[in-house]
Amino acid sequence: MAPVGPRSGDAIFANMERVNAELFTLTYGATVRQLLTDLEEVDEVNKQLDQMGYNIGIRLVDEFLAKSNVSRCVDFKETAEVIAKVGFKMFLGVTASVTNWDADGTCCSIVLEDNPLVDFVELPDTCQGLYYCNILSGVIRGALEMVSNTSSFAQPSIPSFLWDVSLKTEVTWIRDVLRGDDAYELQVKLVKQVPEEYPYKDDE
Amino acid sequence: MQFFGSAEISPSPPVPTTSGNNAHMMYVFNRNGVCLLYREWNRPLRTLNAQQDHKLMFGLLFSLKSLTAKMDPTSAERGNLGVPQLPGQGCSFHSFRTNTYKLSFMESPSGLKLILITHPRTGDLRQSLKYIYNLYVEYVVKNPLYTPGAPIRCELFNTSLDQYVRSIA
């Protein structure tokens, strides 16, 4: 089946209204700083950044769908490609690549060489446990959860009154330049597909 | 006495003007079936309270969608009734018309459902719904004070929507 939607986000990014990346980078820095002041514990900051990313992901997905004309992705593999090639380009102006697929196609890595979140950043000793870019993992998790997936995911055991499914994933950092690695690598692991249920009970 | 539109069994409202007053009302549901927005421009007859009305509309779409997919004569890989069917995948309806109104429907892959009720003689509104989806992205999704899943109370969205539906012919 031919994939639907664009293969690269270049044209979409060119048509998007854009701002200087520094405004974005510095605002992100100010956000992280505020969280460190409020929450004190680095682990709590990691959690909050992930939550904020998730909140962004469930919003951003609608803009992605409205502007990219991606009407659906055939499977998880294609979904990951679309995120890397179209999603990252469209919003952040950078391209990511997808590698390290496992045998059953439910786990892969998204690798980012250029990352506009981290200009001017160096982790001080007191923040060594901080995943500075943790917001990105949340965004991916949130966006994927909102995208219904196709019948190639459908289990025969899904009861007949269910409508469609969404992707629940776990996203974890494998490599982080701020921690001395040579690139940013996020592992995206498909945990389960969540069927959408009819939200009302009959007697309601 | 003269009859217009003789092919129709019951009389329908007058032919719409090129623009202006053709939109009756609009519903927006999220993927959890929460009615995020109900907006009304022209609805003289109301028989249910708002909550029942929204629930009925959501139920109508839900059933219609699975029925239309079930009746699809073209899809070879079609599963049983109710097997997960996706927007854009296989068959999905985009409008139906009665003698008194037309319902146009769009669902995004994120599960957002836009429903526009208009005069029965209005044309294909798929592009209009797409345009409204873009308004939603600009003025609801990107509004820093909007919490996802909450009812839409965004003045910018409402005014641009009101303005836009006036152009629907």
Place this chain on the structure above:
Amino acid sequence: MIGVGKIKQYSNVLDKPLSKGKQEVSLSAFAFLFSELVQYNQTQVDNIAELERRLEDAGYAVGARVLELLCHRDKGNRRETRLLGILSFVHSTVWKVLFGKVADSLEKGTEHEDEYMISEKELLVNRFISIPKDMGTFNCGAFVAGIVRGVLDSAGFPAVVTAHFVPVEGQQRPRTTILIKFAEEVLLTFNPFIIANCILILDSPSAKGITHSLGFMS
């Protein structure tokens, strides 16, 4: 581009050359990030004034760094020392870098000597916003007010900076005015703080010193 190479590795952020500031991201990416900053801060406060203060704090951090960045990049490490000079620097240079355009206007207050106003018909952070009635006069421009205060304060011109909606005749949407009220000492002709600050900066022109202060925890 042929043969996309690996990014060059720098042992730390100080060795990496400062970017030229030409890179762009989508306005949406910023809008989503900013929305989340607002939403997060809403969970930390009880009232609108507190929310504005926290957004202003976040903006202040941005402003202070913007000044360092621009001084280093565009002005050969020299800072503006005159009041009107720094105001016009904010209104044109800072605005252009952050918002892609010069601000719509810079005016002196008519009632008070120490007040200046920068106005913008459609401030970037208010672009997509609808303020619910129960939030009254809340203005996200507090973030931008914070940026302005950060720039001014770091340049040795302490001021109180606030953001206000001002209705415009014939327009549905109000414009945003950033009101700058300078601290008393700024208006004195002789300002030892500014001079000291100026010398300090001229004495440390090395890129390393400047870059370091840009580290996100300085």
